[in-house]
Amino acid sequence: MKRYDGNPRDEHQWNEALICMTQPHQSEFSRPVTSNQAGIHPRLAQNLQRHLNTEFQRPVAPHSKAAYQELATALGDSQRPIVLDSFCGTGMSTAILAARHPDHFVIGIDQSAHRLGKHISASDSNYLLLRANAEDLWQLLLQNGHLLAHHYLLYPNPWPKSKHLQRRVHGHGSFPALLALGGEIEVRSNWQLYLEEFGVAMFLAGRPGTVAQISGEPSLTLFEEKYRLSGHSLWRFHSPPP
Numbered sequence: 141m142k143r144y145d146g147n148p149r150d151e152h153q154w155n156e157a158l159i160c161m162t163q164p165h166q167s168e169f170s171r172p173v174t175s176n177q178a179g180i181h182p183r184l185a186q187n188l189q190r191h192l193n194t195e196f197q198r199p200v201a202p203h204s205k206a207a208y209q210e211l212a213t214a215l216g217d218s219q220r221p222i223v224l225d226s227f228c229g230t231g232m233s234t235a236i237l238a239a240r241h242p243d244h245f246v247i248g249i250d251q252s253a254h255r256l257g258k259h260i261s262a263s264d265s266n267y268l269l270l271r272a273n274a275e276d277l278w279q280l281l282l283q284n285g286h287l288l289a290h291h292y293l294l295y296p297n298p299w300p301k302s303k304h305l306q307r308r309v310h311g312h313g314s315f316p317a318l319l320a321l322g323g324e325i326e327v328r329s330n331w332q333l334y335l336e337e338f339g340v341a342m343f344l345a346g347r348p349g350t351v352a353q354i355s356g357e358p359s360l361t362l363f364e365e366k367y368r369l370s371g372h373s374l375w376r377f378h379s380p381p382p
Contacts, residue, residue, distance in 0.1 A: 169370040173331040175300035180337050187311055188341050196279070196313040204276030211247060211277075212284070214268050220245045221289035224281075224321070226274045227296045231259035231267075233360040237292060238267035244289060249277050275314030278321060288323030289381075295363045296327070298334045308334070310341035319345055325379040328354065328364065330372040339377050349379030 181187075223241050225234045225248040234248030246267035250256055253271050270277070281288075296309050305311040309318070309327075318325075325347070329335050335351045342349055354374040359365035367374060 170330075170366050170372065171370075172372055173298055173300050173334075175302070175331070175333070177300070177302040177333065179333070180340055181302065181305045181311075183305060184311070184337060184341060185344060187305060188315070188344055191313050191315055192345065194313070196275070196317065198275070198313070200276045200279060201273055204272040204280070207249070207270040207272035208277060208280040208284075211268060211270060215245065215286075218245060220266075222247065222281075222286060223290040223292070224277075224288050224323075225249070225292045225294070226278075227293060228269065229255050229361055229363065231256060231261075231269045232362055233292065233294050234267050234269060235259075235261070235265070236360055237290075238265055241290065242266060247277075249274055275312065275317065278314055278317040282317055282320055286321075288321045291318070291321060291323045291325045292360075293325075293327045294361050295329060295367075298329060298331045300331065300334075308337075310338045315341070315345075319347060322382055324381050325349065325377075327377040328360070329375055329377075330367045332373065332375050335375045335377040342377075342379055347379050347382060349377055351375060351377050 221241075221244045223237055223244045223246040225231075225237055225246060228234045228248030228250045229252075231248045231250075234246055238244075238246040244266065248267060248269045249272045250269075251271065251273050256269050256271055259269060293309060297307070299305075299307040306313075309315065319342075325342075327335060327338055332351070339349055339351050352375070354376050359368055364374065
């Protein structure tokens, strides 16, 4: 884990320090999402209803169990509200969110040890990075009575091929766990249709929200910065707490 000697203390400093040190080269610019799906997936409602009526039974991976034990130790008897940063990548967003929510405990989760190993950390922080499968940790949080104040899902894999609906967050069997965790939900993507479809799934599940374009905000993730510099339109879905 890399450490930034300047030890930034607020969101502005994190953006300045992390983005400046990770500006993409021209060869790293990104192409917009392309898909064979032109509108909301025709099987979205049917797929969602099946998941809402069926218990998700996939076993929790051993490394996710170990991650939760680390989290339980870190939480202790703390009553601080929890912010979850699912699919956090290098943890850049987690650090920024920790500065944005200083009175909360912020958890960043990603399945890649390689990505997490690139994190630039600050001491005396109110966040923890864990290598775990997101759907596993969602289940474990629920099983242990934890609910969320905020849940961020920033640029998850959109799985743009139509046949991969069930790999998308809102098409996956773990989506009911995301709903049960509650909290204010924010999802970002550079594929507008993905967020519109996510919004329809949320509406059908009783959690309406809005989709809007992002402009004039500092990047929260390295992917967001890369997409912004590549000229992509960036989008956000937001749903207030239930």
